[in-house]
Amino acid sequence: MTKQDLLYEGKAKRIYRTEEADTLWVEYKDEATAFNGEKKDTLLGKAKLNNEISSHLFMRLAEQGIPSHFIRRLSDTEQLVKQVTIIPLEVVVRNVVAGSMAKRLGIQEGTALPRPIVEFYYKDDALGDPLITEDHIGLLEAASQDEVETLKEMALAVNEQLSELFDGINVRLIDFKLEFGRLKEGTILLADEISPDTCRLWDKDTNQRLDKDLFRRNIGNLQEGYQEILNRLITT
Ligand code: C5P
Structure with a gap:
């Protein structure tokens, strides 16, 4: 290749x-x-x-x-x-309030949610990737209703698996963003990446941030945080 x-x-x-x-x-x-x-x-x-x-x-x-x-x-x-055709949606799953949700709804960062929440953002740099509703997704023809259901189901399944995986390395999966794409015949696959760039990951004992908030908020060394995640993942 x-x-x-x-x-x-x-x-x-x-x-x-x-x-x-x-x-x-x-x-x-x-x-x-x-x-x-x-x-x-x-x-x-x-x-x-x-x-x-x-x-x-x-x-x-x-x-x-x-x-x-x-x-x-x-x-x-x-x-x-x-190769897939990327669906122009960022699918965010949240287990704990943080980031834009804390700001938007005025709920304190770190508040655990009673059940995971799925949000859709429209991938458009010029618009600043706005939060959108399922009706907006239809209006924009970003995905069909059936596809939206599939995206939600897949996102929640990913959340279950990743939450368990991170729990096993003493990390809380606070929230994360997924992207999906379609194969030519229409099958939907998870795409893009899943990394500390796209997840919020907090050490369970210390709440130490091990994700991109280290860079966003200037609160520590990004590479050290990401290395810690990798070390823990590959030794389980
Ligand atoms: O900023 P916000 O709180 O909405 O982010 C929610 C989650 O989605 C975070 O884990 C963040 O890293 C991720 N995200 C992303 N790319 C974006 C927006 C958010 O990976 N463009």
Whole structure:
């Protein structure tokens, strides 16, 4: 397999074609961004950490019957994935109030939710990825009603598996964001990445942040937090 032309460059990844139809080459970058790109930095080693953590989590989810675009890890910073058409929604699952939910609803960060909450955000940089309702998803033709049901079911299944997995390494899964894509025949797969860039992860004993809030809020060394997550994951 070889890397061919660049198909897309995002904030944290570059995606290339390969000579194989429907197979893409993903290269993680050492770039960190927050607040819709307003805060930016290069953080050496972040690409390797996210590539390894995301590969590990996609493999663990596959073992539990949750399909994703992940095929295999190629190198420290690269992986092969199945080509999908990304559904323009960010699907957020929350177990504990934090981040934008704490701000929006005026509930104290750290408040446990009685049951997980699923939210949809419309992926549109120019609009700042707004929170939207299921009716808005229909209006925007981002996904069908059946697909929305599938996204919710898959997101909650991922939450169950990941919550248990992180619990086993003494980490609370506070919230996370997923993206999904469609194969040509319509099957929906988990896509993008699952890493400390896209999850909030707090140490269960100390509430120490082990995720991108370290960078967003300038509260510690991002690479140290991500390395701690990787170390705990690979020793279980
Ligand atoms: O900012 P907010 O509280 O809405 O984020 C909820 C979760 O979704 C967090 O884990 C955050 O890391 C993730 N997220 C993301 N990409 C975005 C927005 C949120 O990974 N564009």
